[in-house]
Amino acid sequence: MGGMHGFGPVAVPGGELPYHERWEPRIFALHLLTGFEGLGAGPGGRQTREEMDPAGYLAASYYERWTWSAEQRLLRKGTIAPGEVEAMMARLAAGEAAPEHEDPAMSRRVVERLQRRAPMDPPPADARFAAGDRVRVRRMRPQGHTRCPRYVRGATGTVERVHGADRLPDLTTYGEPARPEPVYSVAFASPDLWGPSDEPPFTVLLDLWDSYLEPT
Amino acid sequence: MSAGHHHERPASEAELRARALEALLVERGLVSTDAIDAVVSYYEQDVGPQNGARAVARAWLDEAYRGRLLERPGDALAELGFGGMEGHNMTVVANTPAVHNVIVCTLCSCYPWPVLGLPPSWYKSEAYRARVVAEPRAVLREFGLELAADVDVRVWDSSAEVRYLVLPMRPPGTGELAEEQLAARVTRDCMIGTAVP
Numbered sequence: 001m002g003g004m005h006g007f008g009p010v011a012v013p014g015g016e017l018p019y020h021e022r023w024e025p026r027i028f029a030l031h032l033l034t035g036f037e038g039l040g041a042g043p044g045g046r047q048t049r050e051e052m053d054p055a056g057y058l059a060a061s062y063y064e065r066w067t068w069s070a071e072q073r074l075l076r077k078g079t080i081a082p083g084e085v086e087a088m089m090a091r092l093a094a095g096e097a098a099p100e101h102e103d104p105a106m107s108r109r110v111v112e113r114l115q116r117r118a119p120m121d122p123p124p125a126d127a128r129f130a131a132g133d134r135v136r137v138r139r140m141r142p143q144g145h146t147r148c149p150r151y152v153r154g155a156t157g158t159v160e161r162v163h164g165a166d167r168l169p170d171l172t173t174y175g176e177p178a179r180p181e182p183v184y185s186v187a188f189a190s191p192d193l194w195g196p197s198d199e200p201p202f203t204v205l206l207d208l209w210d211s212y213l214e215p216t
Numbered sequence: 217m218s219a220g221h222h223h224e225r226p227a228s229e230a231e232l233r234a235r236a237l238e239a240l241l242v243e244r245g246l247v248s249t250d251a252i253d254a255v256v257s258y259y260e261q262d263v264g265p266q267n268g269a270r271a272v273a274r275a276w277l278d279e280a281y282r283g284r285l286l287e288r289p290g291d292a293l294a295e296l297g298f299g300g301m302e303g304h305n306m307t308v309v310a311n312t313p314a315v316h317n318v319i320v321c322t323l324c325s326c327y328p329w330p331v332l333g334l335p336p337s338w339y340k341s342e343a344y345r346a347r348v349v350a351e352p353r354a355v356l357r358e359f360g361l362e363l364a365a366d367v368d369v370r371v372w373d374s375s376a377e378v379r380y381l382v383l384p385m386r387p388p389g390t391g392e393l394a395e396e397q398l399a400a401r402v403t404r405d406c407m408i409g410t411a412v413p
Contacts, residue, residue: 004347009358012257017336021231025256027237037247046324084240085240089233093227102249116254117299122220205371207374
């Protein structure tokens, strides 16, 4: 949504807190556990959230989106069946105490997983572009998940560095084969993204996969 | 806090739905209450901006550490015991008198969890995601930060798996302070780039 108008101020009361209600960090944690414990299926959480209809996405709060994606992933896997969430909501609304279940091994497992390091592959020696090269972002209209934001498509920038090699999420999200390819840090001068502005020129830098770029 | 606590007001639809998902999985033994508590507590107690602040203070005091933090940030942060999910590929960007860095994720909410914890609500807001890449100075002004016109504002949009941390400039008049006192000056927003210490 880079560049969109109409969302109002950024600094608003309460904005400094990561969340405001106890269910919010719990659904965050549940979402992680759904992934770690293999309870969900299909595209990951963020990719699933992008499947929300745009009006619903904007109307939902941040953690309502996480609830939505957790539920979709659990339904896809068959871990829960349609209607079961509503039935449980009715039980809880009627005053039934929520069940509890202890599993210290799972607690240890999840914290170990949060701490695990898994860096990207180093950059390939034969990367197509090098620092200082001018590149243009391809114009495209992908149907599913992409990490190429709309506001840079068609724009020309300068490669700052090669970060490493990674598989294209546009493919891996859907289980399609993808070879590791260079990921570049690309710097764009603000006039090349936005045209004339009231602000002095500034720089916007994005991390872009090789497949998103073409030589100028 | 127990998931089954009593509410003074009726739970919202959003809250009920989230609690129902937890209850369904817990009832079947697929997810444990204590594992959920462990994740929540991990990001409330163990991991947060105090980690990033320690790395910043160390970099201010130790030129060699600063070099490592900028050159091999993953290893330099691991020296202090920091690393893990959403911090696998760290890049640390240093502010200078000529350059001010700001981080954002316009696509969603990517953020360096191991050094900053979970992001503030404003970082995840549509307003921040939409505006900071298009009018950074107007956004920084909302946070009370006014930069000289000749400073190059560099906005880092975390569009891939790299996560960013801003290394702010050490404030003047802090020559006598020890690492812990320096770290106390480094707020989360300083390491996002919407404030300076």
